[in-house]
Amino acid sequence: xxxxxxxxxxxxxxxxxxxxxxxxxxxxxxxxxxxxxxxxxxxxxxxxxxxxxxxxxxxxxxxxxxxxxxxxxxxxxxxxxxxxxxxxxxxxxxxxxxxxxxxxxxxxxxxxxxxxxxxxxxxxxxxxxxxxxxxxxxxxxxxxxxxxxxxxxxxxxxxxxxxxxxxxxxxxxxxxxxxxxxxxxxxxxxxxxxxxxxxxxxxxxxxxxxxxxxxxxxxxxxxxxxxxxxxxxxxxxxxxxxxxxxxxxxxxxxxxxxxxxxxxxxxxxxxxxxxxxxxxxxxxxxxxxxxxxxxxxxxxxxxxxxxxxxxxxxxxxxxxxxxxxxxxxxxxxxxxxxxxxxxxxxxxxxxxxxxxxxxxxxxxxxxxxxxxxxxxxxxxxxxxxxxxxxxxxxxxxxxxxxxxxxxxxxxxxxxxxxxxxxxxxxxxx
Numbered sequence: 561x562x563x564x565x566x567x568x569x570x571x572x573x574x575x576x577x578x579x580x581x582x583x584x585x586x587x588x589x590x591x592x593x594x595x596x597x598x599x600x601x602x603x604x605x606x607x608x609x610x611x612x613x614x615x616x617x618x619x620x621x622x623x624x625x626x627x628x629x630x631x632x633x634x635x636x637x638x639x640x641x642x643x644x645x646x647x648x649x650x651x652x653x654x655x656x657x658x659x660x661x662x663x664x665x666x667x668x669x670x671x672x673x674x675x676x677x678x679x680x681x682x683x684x685x686x687x688x689x690x691x692x693x694x695x696x697x698x699x700x701x702x703x704x705x706x707x708x709x710x711x712x713x714x715x716x717x718x719x720x721x722x723x724x725x726x727x728x729x730x731x732x733x734x735x736x737x738x739x740x741x742x743x744x745x746x747x748x749x750x751x752x753x754x755x756x757x758x759x760x761x762x763x764x765x766x767x768x769x770x771x772x773x774x775x776x777x778x779x780x781x782x783x784x785x786x787x788x789x790x791x792x793x794x795x796x797x798x799x800x801x802x803x804x805x806x807x808x809x810x811x812x813x814x815x816x817x818x819x820x821x822x823x824x825x826x827x828x829x830x831x832x833x834x835x836x837x838x839x840x841x842x843x844x845x846x847x848x849x850x851x852x853x854x855x856x857x858x859x860x861x862x863x864x865x866x867x868x869x870x871x872x873x874x875x876x877x878x879x880x881x882x883x884x885x886x887x888x889x890x891x892x893x894x895x896x897x898x899x900x901x902x903x904x905x906x907x908x909x910x911x912x913x914x915x916x917x918x919x920x921x922x923x924x925x926x927x928x929x930x931x932x933x934x935x936x937x938x939x940x941x942x943x944x945x946x947x948x949x950x951x952x953x954x955x956x957x958x959x960x961x962x963x964x965x966x967x968x969x970x971x972x973x974x975x976x977x978x979x980x981x982x983x984x985x986x987x988x989x
Contacts, residue, residue, distance in 0.1 A: 567678040644854075900926045
């Protein structure tokens with residue numbers, strides 16, 4: 561018996577570490593006032609395979625199935641398309657709307673470090689804001705998230721519209737622009753020679769290929785330098801890049817954000833800004849997250865192409881993040897107190913444990929029947945500070961025996977008094 565390739569079960573210290581990362585992200589999403597969402601995993605196939613839903617490559621990796629009614633369905637491969645569907649199906653949603661979702665997605669692709677077939681994604685999206693402030697806020701969120709996770713990162717960013725304008729200016733036909741973008745996006749993986757070979761294989765012609773290679777070789781790649789060199793000073797894409805760059809500079813994000821005019825990301829639905837997050841130390845080469853602006857998807861789902869649904873998203877790659885933090889010791893969630901019944905006092909022990917939990921005190925119940933010495937040794941090994949003993953003599957007077965393992969003290973007191981002391985010493989009161 562074994563798991564399906566590319567799928568894993570998580571428990572013990574590993575799950576504790578995963579939960580800690582999720583808690584950091586969830587707390588930050590809510591701090592930024594994103595609302596939680598839980599979207600469906602199953603979707604109609606035509607929703608997932610529409611030309612606005614990811615392009616051919618990701619469709620090849622989609623798990624497809626049919627139900628007993630012979631309806632063609634698919635498992636979601638990301639959280640973006642389900643989110644767009646929710647917004648399209650709820651026209652009364654007040655905009656701007658900010659949502660986050662943490663959930664499983666599925667892709668039947670190659671398995672490697674940080675890339676599985678069943679994996680967790682953590683997304684945040686903003687719909688209803690056309691200006692660069694939406695991108696800037698998501699970049700702020702990403703930088704703060706990785707600061708809290710103690711992972712130094714670099715956010716590489718670009719604008720697909722501006723890249724399209726650059727390619728048009730050097731003679732790339734409109735029908736080939738997306739294909740060339742995806743090739744340029746591979747510079748870090750296949751090198752400039754590999755990019756050159758792919759470009760030549762597209763039949764673009766020597767002059768166009770040489771012009772693209774010359775663009776890649778430029779030392780100065782700021783938006784103003786490129787716009788000036790290729791006659792794009794007043795183009796729409798260049799204006800969008802300048803507006804976001806200004807916010808990046810003015811908000812202190814420049815230390816973590818680097819403009820990369822060849823970044824395009826693989827998904828075809830991005831319409832403007834795109835960004836990808838990488839480990840700044842270079843020890844982990846896969847992306848830790850990414851996202852961008854996709855203004856067209858929701859309007860297409862509503863059947864109104866002119867509908868205004870400007871949208872920007874950010875996705876954290878949980879498996880890639882976990883590959884980086886896996887070597888760190890995870891602090892498992894441990895109990896603050898343990899209740900031990902001695903003799904025929906189980907009912908009283910259950911009531912006592914319930915009272916502690918009702919007051920927010922993490923509490924274990926030891927019904928092992930071991931000798932008291934072994935139970936106390938077990939509590940000490942788990943670094944549980946408070947032990948509440950309930951023998952028949954304590955039960956008879958409605959009391960418990962509270963042992964503080966840190967201070968090496970004990971006293972026979974009421975449950976209410978024990979709760980007060982524990983809260984005070986733990987800083988919960």
